[in-house]
Amino acid sequence: MISIRIKNLSPYKTETTQAKVRLSSNELPLRLPEEAKQKIAQEVAKIPINKYPDPEAEELKDVLSEHFGVKRENLVLGNGSDELIYYLSIAIGEFDSGVFYPIPSFPMYQISARMLGRKRIEVPLNQDMDIDLEASLRAIKDSSPILAFLSYPNNPTGACFSREKIERIREEGLFTVIDEAYFHFSKKSFLKDALSREDTVVLRTLSKIGMAGLRVGILIAKEDVAYEINKMRLPFNITYPSQVIAKLMLTEFYPLIEECVSTVIKERDRLFQVLSQMEGVKPYPSDANFILFRSSVPADRLHVELLRRGVLVRNVSYMAGLEGCLRVSVGLPEENDAFLEALEDSLKNFT
Ligand code: PMP
Known part of the structure; x- marks a missing residue:
């Protein structure tokens, strides 16, 4: 029998569930304009892939x-x-x-x-x-x-x-x-x-x-x-x-990135303020493009309720010390609004 030393390890878990609003992987919500996409396509077409x-x-x-x-x-x-x-x-x-x-x-x-x-x-x-x-x-x-x-x-x-x-x-x-x-x-x-x-x-x-x-x-x-x-x-x-x-x-498209990063920073601060005022929710201060929050209801169920409303966040409640916690990535203003609305509506379900 061949010995495979890593047999009892589990792989890095990624979120593959589809949702209308995906705020689970801390990606930047960058939307490239059509001309930028075309420029990229032109450059990629020149690559000798052999x-x-x-x-x-x-x-x-x-x-x-x-x-x-x-x-x-x-x-x-x-x-x-x-x-x-x-x-x-x-x-x-x-x-x-x-x-x-x-x-x-x-x-x-x-x-x-x-x-x-x-x-x-x-x-x-x-x-x-x-x-x-x-x-x-x-x-x-x-x-x-x-x-x-x-x-x-x-x-x-x-x-x-x-x-x-x-x-x-x-x-x-x-x-x-x-x-x-x-x-x-x-x-x-x-x-x-x-x-x-x-x-x-x-x-x-x-x-x-x-x-x-x-x-x-x-x-x-x-x-x-x-x-x-x-x-x-x-x-x-x-x-x-x-x-x-x-x-x-x-180089050429960096200004688009900078603009998106500054939108996300502003939105992070707004999201934190709104979450702080929500009953039964405690957000943790963030220097990143996501916010960890603890809620007074079971995190597994809240995660599912959010998903039912089309919003995917990361369930981190399995991690030591993070019982009851979910992590939301900061998106575009309309995505964050959709998350806040879904969260408020989901929380009503538990009362
Ligand atoms: N370090 C930290 C703290 C991260 O959160 C992540 C991605 N979630 C990584 C590293 C991995 O980043 P990359 O996509 O460059 O592999």
């Missing part, structure tokens, strides 16, 4: 390095930042050393660690959804993890952890990955640290700024660290169409 793409995606890296204000040598590209999380989990420390992350957080940290049979040091967040510093330092002293993943802002809770706490944890000598997938909505960053320290790297992604379908994740690190991680990369991991379209989007 050829391999540029293995180092140099032209895309040039655009990205200008975008982030870093050098090309500071970048490693992944097929989404998911792939980079996996690479880091393989590259940093021996497999019998531990990986630290607060919970609840982005599931890929746990999945990658389990996949590789690495020890997991999972420390629950405090009541304010911030890092529990004392418990974290205790766990780090007990288990000596080598690698830390910190989602900044944290998915699915929404806010950035306190910077001082992150800095204190890093003092314990951990290689620290600051996952800034939602940077464009928080504007808070550890980029300077990543460019000046050997023990800190930053992850960014194009997924949350309107390009989730392209699968482009970006690791930013000091040149020598980036050089080492780049050795992990599977050949040609950024497809030809992704390289071409991402370049166009980050």
